[in-house]
Amino acid sequence: MIMAVLEILVYPDQRLKQKSQPVEVFDESLLHFIADLEETMRAGPGGVGIAAPQVGRFERIIIVDVSCKPKIKNHGRLVMVNPEIADKEGNVVGREGCLSVPDYTGKVARWDRIVVNAVDEFGKPQAYNMEGYEARAVQHEMDHLDGLLFLDRLVSRRGSLFPRTPLRGVEKKADAC
Amino acid sequence: MKNWFMLTLVGKDRPAIVAKISSVLFQENCNLGEASMTRLGGNFTIMLMIQFDGPADILDHVLQPVCDSLKLRYHVDQIDGELHHHLEPNVQISVHGADKAGIVAEVTRVLAAAGLDILNLESDVAGTSENPLYIMNIEGVAEKGVEALNQALKSVDCGEDVEVHLSEIDILRG
Numbered sequence: 001m002i003m004a005v006l007e008i009l010v011y012p013d014q015r016l017k018q019k020s021q022p023v024e025v026f027d028e029s030l031l032h033f034i035a036d037l038e039e040t041m042r043a044g045p046g047g048v049g050i051a052a053p054q055v056g057r058f059e060r061i062i063i064v065d066v067s068c069k070p071k072i073k074n075h076g077r078l079v080m081v082n083p084e085i086a087d088k089e090g091n092v093v094g095r096e097g098c099l100s101v102p103d104y105t106g107k108v109a110r111w112d113r114i115v116v117n118a119v120d121e122f123g124k125p126q127a128y129n130m131e132g133y134e135a136r137a138v139q140h141e142m143d144h145l146d147g148l149l150f151l152d153r154l155v156s157r158r159g160s161l162f163p164r165t166p167l168r169g170v171e172k173k174a175d176a177c
Numbered sequence: 178m179k180n181w182f183m184l185t186l187v188g189k190d191r192p193a194i195v196a197k198i199s200s201v202l203f204q205e206n207c208n209l210g211e212a213s214m215t216r217l218g219g220n221f222t223i224m225l226m227i228q229f230d231g232p233a234d235i236l237d238h239v240l241q242p243v244c245d246s247l248k249l250r251y252h253v254d255q256i257d258g259e260l261h262h263h264l265e266p267n268v269q270i271s272v273h274g275a276d277k278a279g280i281v282a283e284v285t286r287v288l289a290a291a292g293l294d295i296l297n298l299e300s301d302v303a304g305t306s307e308n309p310l311y312i313m314n315i316e317g318v319a320e321k322g323v324e325a326l327n328q329a330l331k332s333v334d335c336g337e338d339v340e341v342h343l344s345e346i347d348i349l350r351g
Binding site: 044045046047048049050051064069094095096097098099102103104105133136137140141 | 261262263265266346347348349350351
């Protein structure tokens, strides 16, 4: 398969603010697109995740791979199609940047531990328990599917003495993020 | 080459300082760049990059009436303005404890010697006047590595009632 690095949409491109649709057809063309999307993620400097709408395809597909980071729990390369957060708890502040927002990083609060249900690129159901940096990456990418950027979730530059301390305690109630 | 100036401004805090200053500048076709504006001890302070195609004395003249009316002191300097080249911090140092003179000098002396380039520092005095708390948050780049800073911080001597924590900042880019 010949793979291509796709052009990344850069904010304030308003297409990044639109909601993406679920994937319904799992075929060769989807696999080809996912290969290109992964190639694009790996071409970016330090990119650990990417979402389909970042390259102008408004379908609910994300790729995350934080295995390049030392000492971080991870599931390796993850292709998540139609992902849903089924459970979540804890809340931590961390610093994020985005391939679609050059030259800016900011502090964002995310769920510390999540359970994600998704299907893989072949349509096979998967469930993942994840935490910390990997969970943050998945939430960042899933936001793109709903037209949200980390800029929509910035918290104050002041404060946050302890980045890993839960802010809101345990919350088990599942709802749409 | 764009013509950048830095406005530094301070005065007793009151509503609408930012609105009035920025309106005057907009009317003079100024474009604003990066800024830090915050209330410090009841004073409102501004550090503001201004792009203006004219000399500093014109900018000064433009600002004087509004600053006089709001009882604000200000200063304008021409600067080399550089946008779109943010440095990213890789460490954060949190300091908090009983307020006393010398905390900033001691902590930053040790950190500087161990290679910390400070990008951002914010501090507050909280608590009560009888028991003041000092809280400082520093973000920077560990030029000689994070371990050098961790080792160096062991020698910080601010007393047992002041805690210093270093944590690495691992920026997620997605």
